[in-house]
Amino acid sequence: MRSLIKTVYPTLLFAFAAALFLTACDDDTPVPINEEELITTLIVTFTENGTASDFILRSEDTNGDGVVDIASTDTLPANSSFTMAVRLRNDIDNEEITTEVAAEADEHLFCFDAVGLNLSIVITDMDTNGQPIGLAGTATTGNAGMGSFSVLLKHEASKDALTPCTTGETDVNYTFTGLVIE
Amino acid sequence: MRFKCFLTGILLSMQIIVFAQDDCHLSVSGVVIDHHDRRPLEFTNILIKGTQRGAMSDSKGHYIIEHLCPGTYTFIFSHLGCEPIEVEMEVNRDVVREVYLEHHEELLEQVVIQGLHKETTTSLSVVKLDDQVLREASGKLIGEVLEGISGVNVLKTGPNIIKPIIHGLHSNRIAIINNGVKMEGQQWGSEHAPSVNTFLLSDISVVKGAAGVRYGSDAVGGLIVMKPGLVPVEDGLNGSVGISGEMNGRGGQLSLGLASSIKRLEFSGWAIKASAKRSGDRRSPDYFLNNTGVREIATSIDWGIRKWKWGVDVYFSQFNENKGILKQADFSNVIDESTAGPFSYAIATPRQLLDHYLGKVSGYYRLKKLGKLNMNYSFQKDLRQEFDNRRSTDDNIPILHMDLRTHNGELIVEQHPVRRLRGQFGLQGNFQFNYNVPGTGVNPLIPNYKRYRSGIFTIQKLKYDSSEIEFGFRYDYQFMNVKRIPGGSQIVVESTHQYHQFAGLIGITYELNEWARINTNVGSGFKPPGVNELFSDGLHHGSRVYEEGNPDLGPETSVKWVGSLSLTPWNGRLKLDATGHFNFVYNYIYLYPTGDTVLAISGIFPRFRYIQENVSISGLDIDLSVTLFSDFYFNGQLAMVRGNIFGTGEPLIYMPSDRYKLGWSYIRKDWGATTLFRAGMNWSWVSRQKRFVPNVDFLDPPPAYHTMQVFISTEIKLKQGRRLGLGVSADNICNTRYKEYLDYFRYYAFNTGAELNLHLEFIF
Numbered sequence: 001m002r003s004l005i006k007t008v009y010p011t012l013l014f015a016f017a018a019a020l021f022l023t024a025c026d027d028d029t030p031v032p033i034n035e036e037e038l039i040t041t042l043i044v045t046f047t048e049n050g051t052a053s054d055f056i057l058r059s060e061d062t063n064g065d066g067v068v069d070i071a072s073t074d075t076l077p078a079n080s081s082f083t084m085a086v087r088l089r090n091d092i093d094n095e096e097i098t099t100e101v102a103a104e105a106d107e108h109l110f111c112f113d114a115v116g117l118n119l120s121i122v123i124t125d126m127d128t129n130g131q132p133i134g135l136a137g138t139a140t141t142g143n144a145g146m147g148s149f150s151v152l153l154k155h156e157a158s159k160d161a162l163t164p165c166t167t168g169e170t171d172v173n174y175t176f177t178g179l180v181i182e
Numbered sequence: 183m184r185f186k187c188f189l190t191g192i193l194l195s196m197q198i199i200v201f202a203q204d205d206c207h208l209s210v211s212g213v214v215i216d217h218h219d220r221r222p223l224e225f226t227n228i229l230i231k232g233t234q235r236g237a238m239s240d241s242k243g244h245y246i247i248e249h250l251c252p253g254t255y256t257f258i259f260s261h262l263g264c265e266p267i268e269v270e271m272e273v274n275r276d277v278v279r280e281v282y283l284e285h286h287e288e289l290l291e292q293v294v295i296q297g298l299h300k301e302t303t304t305s306l307s308v309v310k311l312d313d314q315v316l317r318e319a320s321g322k323l324i325g326e327v328l329e330g331i332s333g334v335n336v337l338k339t340g341p342n343i344i345k346p347i348i349h350g351l352h353s354n355r356i357a358i359i360n361n362g363v364k365m366e367g368q369q370w371g372s373e374h375a376p377s378v379n380t381f382l383l384s385d386i387s388v389v390k391g392a393a394g395v396r397y398g399s400d401a402v403g404g405l406i407v408m409k410p411g412l413v414p415v416e417d418g419l420n421g422s423v424g425i426s427g428e429m430n431g432r433g434g435q436l437s438l439g440l441a442s443s444i445k446r447l448e449f450s451g452w453a454i455k456a457s458a459k460r461s462g463d464r465r466s467p468d469y470f471l472n473n474t475g476v477r478e479i480a481t482s483i484d485w486g487i488r489k490w491k492w493g494v495d496v497y498f499s500q501f502n503e504n505k506g507i508l509k510q511a512d513f514s515n516v517i518d519e520s521t522a523g524p525f526s527y528a529i530a531t532p533r534q535l536l537d538h539y540l541g542k543v544s545g546y547y548r549l550k551k552l553g554k555l556n557m558n559y560s561f562q563k564d565l566r567q568e569f570d571n572r573r574s575t576d577d578n579i580p581i582l583h584m585d586l587r588t589h590n591g592e593l594i595v596e597q598h599p600v601r602r603l604r605g606q607f608g609l610q611g612n613f614q615f616n617y618n619v620p621g622t623g624v625n626p627l628i629p630n631y632k633r634y635r636s637g638i639f640t641i642q643k644l645k646y647d648s649s650e651i652e653f654g655f656r657y658d659y660q661f662m663n664v665k666r667i668p669g670g671s672q673i674v675v676e677s678t679h680q681y682h683q684f685a686g687l688i689g690i691t692y693e694l695n696e697w698a699r700i701n702t703n704v705g706s707g708f709k710p711p712g713v714n715e716l717f718s719d720g721l722h723h724g725s726r727v728y729e730e731g732n733p734d735l736g737p738e739t740s741v742k743w744v745g746s747l748s749l750t751p752w753n754g755r756l757k758l759d760a761t762g763h764f765n766f767v768y769n770y771i772y773l774y775p776t777g778d779t780v781l782a783i784s785g786i787f788p789r790f791r792y793i794q795e796n797v798s799i800s801g802l803d804i805d806l807s808v809t810l811f812s813d814f815y816f817n818g819q820l821a822m823v824r825g826n827i828f829g830t831g832e833p834l835i836y837m838p839s840d841r842y843k844l845g846w847s848y849i850r851k852d853w854g855a856t857t858l859f860r861a862g863m864n865w866s867w868v869s870r871q872k873r874f875v876p877n878v879d880f881l882d883p884p885p886a887y888h889t890m891q892v893f894i895s896t897e898i899k900l901k902q903g904r905r906l907g908l909g910v911s912a913d914n915i916c917n918t919r920y921k922e923y924l925d926y927f928r929y930y931a932f933n934t935g936a937e938l939n940l941h942l943e944f945i946f
Contacts, residue, residue, distance in 0.1 A: 026615065028616075028631070028632060029630070029665055029674060030618060030674060032667055032672040032674075033620075033622070033623065035623065035625060036624065037572060037573060037581070037623065037624055039784065061782070066720055066780075066784075067780055067781065068782060068783060101573075152514065156571060161521055162520055166516040167510060170514050170515075170784060171784060172784055173784055173785035174784075
C-alpha cells in the first residue's frame with residue numbers, strides 16, 4: 001500500500017504538468033475564413049418593355065461584415081410594364097449566387113411586396129415542380145407615388161402551403177425604402 | 183449498510199416524511215463503537231431519517247430508541263469528529279445492534295443542513311434533491327428537475343435547452359460542479375445547456391448564494407452541485423436497470439447502472455452507469471414543434487479506494503447529444519396549425535451536436551498534524567458543433583465548430599479542528615484553451631483563446647453552542663491570450679488580458695431554539711469579462727440579433743446578502759423556510775437591447791450591445807409545508823425577483839416573473855408491499871412580467887399562465903434488498919396554451935402542452 005500511495009501523488013502531478021505542457025503548446029492562430037454563406041449584393045433590375053431601359057435597385061455590403069453599406073434605387077416610370085430580374089452576389093469572393101439559387105430552384109422562393117406604392121409583381125419562372133422561383137418576373141407600375149419594396153428569399157419554404165412566404169428559412173429580407181414612381 | 187455523504191435536509195415539501203405517532207412498542211438499542219480503536223463512543227447522536235426523533239448514546243456508548251412501530255428505518259449516527267453514517271434496519275421486533283463509526287475530521291463543505299441535523303452547518307441557503315427525486319424524474323433534463331425549487335428558474339431555448347437561473351443569475355455566473363469538477367461547456371451561451379444526464383447522479387444540491395470563495399468567479403450567483411455517488415465498499419454487486427417514457431415527444435430512456443466492491447482490494451469499488459435517450463418532436467397544444475427531437479448517450483465509469491487514511495478515485499464520463507432546434511424559428515414566419523408539419527423522430531437542420539468528456543483523478547491523505555490533504559486533477563473536452571441550412575455547401579458541414587479543453591488541478595487541506603475552529607484552505611490552477619476548428623466557412627462566434635487561472639482560498643468556521651460563524655477569502659489571478667480576426671478583415675489581432683480578483687464571505691448561523699434557525703451570509707464576488715462579452719461580434723443568425731462585443735469592458739464586482747429563516751414548530755408539523763436575498767453588482771455586464779436596428783441583406787436585426795451598469799437584484803423565496811393529518815401534507819411556494827439598474831430604477835431585462843405554487847401530497851412508508859408511496863397534485867401560477875422597458879424587446883412579455891401537475895409513485899420491496907420503483911406523472915394536465923418570458927422560443931411558438939411520463943426501475 002505504501003508504494004501505491006507513493007506512486008499515486010507524483011503520478012497525479014506529472015499527469016497535470018504533462019497535459020498542461022502538451023496543450024499549452026498547441027497553435028491557436030485562427031485562419032482567415034472565406035465566408036461561404038455571405039450574400040453581399042442584391043440587385044433587382046426592371047427592364048422597360050419597348051425602350052429596354054434598365055432601372056436598378058441595388059443594396060450592397062461592401063466589407064462583408066453583414067451590414068448593408070450602400071443602397072440605391074432608380075425612379076421607375078409610372079404606368080409602364082417591365083421584365084424583372086433578381087441577382088444575388090458575394091462580391092468579396094466574386095461569386096454569382098444567382099446561379100446557385102437557380103441550380104437549387106426547388107428549395108428557393110422569392111416573395112415580393114410593395115407597400116404604399118402602385119407596383120405589382122408577377123413571378124414568371126418555375127422550378128421542376130411547376131412552382132414559382134422568383135428570379136425572373138414581370139412588373140407593372142401604376143400612378144406616381146413613393147413607397148417601399150421588399151424582397152424576401154426563402155430557403156426550403158413550403159411552396160404549396162397557404163402562405164408559403166411565412167415558411168422556411170430566410171436568406172434575404174431586404175426592403176428598399178423611398179422607391180419613387182414618377 | 184451503505185456509506186453516504188450525509189449533508190441533507192430536504193426542502194421540497196413533498197419529500198418530507200413524518201412518522202405517525204401510533205401505539206408502538208418496539209425498540210432499537212446497542213452500542214456505538216469507534217472503528218479505529220474499538221472503544222465505545224459516548225454522546226453519539228442518533229436520528230431517525232426524515233424525522234426530528236432521535237436519541238444519544240450515554241457515556242458507555244450505549245443507545246436506545248423506543249416506541250417504534252414495525253417497519254424499516256434509516257438511522258443516522260453522527261458524532262463530532264466522525265463522518266456520519268446511515269444504517270438501515272428492519273424493525274419487526276426489538277433490535278440490538280452494534281454500530282461502528284470512523285472517528286476522524288468531518289468533511290467541510292459549503293452547504294447547510296436545514297432543519298434536521300445540527301452538526302455541520304454553514305450560512306448559505308441550500309436545497310438538495312436526493313436519488314428518490316432523481317429517479318422519479320428520470321428522462322428529464324437537469325434544468326427541468328431543478329425548476330421546482332424556489333429561487334431557481336430556468337432559461338430555455340425551447341423544450342430541449344434548459345439552463346438554471348439562481349436568484350436571477352445564470353450562465354457564467356453559476357458554476358455547475360459535477361463530481362467536484364466545475365463543468366466547462368461554453369456556458370456563456372444562452373443556448374448552451376449543461377451536458378450531463380440525471381441518471382449518472384445520486385443527488386443534486388443547489389447553493390443559493392455567492393459561492394465565489396470556494397469555486398472562483400463563475401460562482402458569484404450560486405452553485406449546482408451534482409454528485410455521482412461514492413463507489414461502494416460493501417460486498418456484492420448492486421445497481422439498477424430502468425426505463426422511462428414520455429408521451430409528449432414519444433420519447434424514452436434506458437438506463438443501466440452497476441456497482442460493486444472489489445474482493446481482493448480492501449475498501450475499494452467500482453461503478454458503471456449508462457443511459458440512452460431518444461425522443462422526437464414535442465407538441466404544443468395545437469401543433470407539433472417540428473425538429474425538436476433529441477438523441478443522447480451518457481456514460482460514466484468510476485473506480486476508487488476509500489480507506490480512512492487515504493483514498494484514490496478515478497472517474498470518467500462521456501456525454502453525446504444530437505438535438506434539433508425548432509424549424510421555422512424566424513420572425514418572418516408564422517408557426518401555427520397550418521404551417522407546422524406532422525410528428526417525426528428525425529433530427530434535421532438546424533441542430534446542435536455536443537460531445538463532452540470529463541476525466542478526473544483525485545486522492546486524499548490524512549496527515550497527523552495538518553489534517554486531510556485532498557488533491558485532484560481533472561480534464562474536460564467540450565466539442566460543440568452547430569448545423570444550419572446552408573446555401574453553398576452540404577448541411578453536414580457545421581456553421582460553428584468549437585473545441586474547448588480545460589485542465590484543472592487543486593490541492594485542498596481540511597485542517598484538524600482546533601477547539602472551536604475548523605476550516606480548509608486550498609490552491610487551484612486552471613488552464614483553458616478554446617479553438618475554433620477550421621472548415622466551417624463561417625466567421626466564429628467567439629475567438630480562439632488560452633486562459634490561465636490560479637487561485638488561493640480559505641474558509642474557516644468558529645463553532646459555538648447555538649451558533650457558528652463562517653468567514654472566507656480568495657485571491658485569483660487570471661491571464662488570457664486572445665487571437666481573433668475581426669469581421670470584415672483578414673488580419674489576426676492578438677490581445678492579452680490580466681485580472682487580479684478578490685472575493686470574501688462572512689456568515690452566521692444561529693439556532694434560536696429547537697425549531698427556529700437563522701442563517702445570514704454576505705459574500706463578495708469578482709467576475710472578469712468573458713470572451714464572448716469582449717469580442718462577440720456581428721450577426722448571429724441563430725439568435726436573430728446583431729451582437730456587439732465591447733473590448734473595453736472591465737470586471738464586475740458584486741456583494742450579495744442571503745438570509746434565511748427556518749421554522750419547524752410543533753414537532754415539524756409546520757415547516758417554513760424563507761430566504762431573502764439582495765445582490766448589488768458594480769459594473770454588471772449584460773447584453774442590452776439598444777432599440778436600434780442593423781440593416782442586413784438577410785433582414786433587419788435588433789442591435790444588442792454588451793454594456794456595464796450598476797444593478798441590484800433582490801428577491802424572496804418562501805417554502806411552506808403543513809401536515810394536515812397523518813401522511814397528508816399541504817405545501818406552498820412563492821418566489822419573487824426584482825432586478826433594477828441602480829440609480830434609475832429601470833428594470834433589468836429577462837428577470838423571472840413572480841411565481842406561486844400550491845399543492846397537496848400523500849406520503850406513506852411501508853404501506854402493504856410498498857416501502858414508499860407518494861401521490862400528489864400541484865398547481866403553479868406564473869404571473870406576467872410587468873417590469874420591463876417598452877419597445878426594446880421583440881415582443882412584450884407574455885400573459886400570466888397556470889398549469890397543474892399530478893404524480894403517483896411507489897417503491898415495492900422485493901426479496902434480498904431489491905426494490906422495484908414505478909411511477910407516473912403528468913404535467914400541464916389541462917393542456918394549457920402558454921408562453922414563458924424566459925423561453926426564447928416564445929418569439930416563435932407556444933410552449934409544450936400536456937405531458938405524461940412513466941418510469942420503472944429495478945434496483946438490486
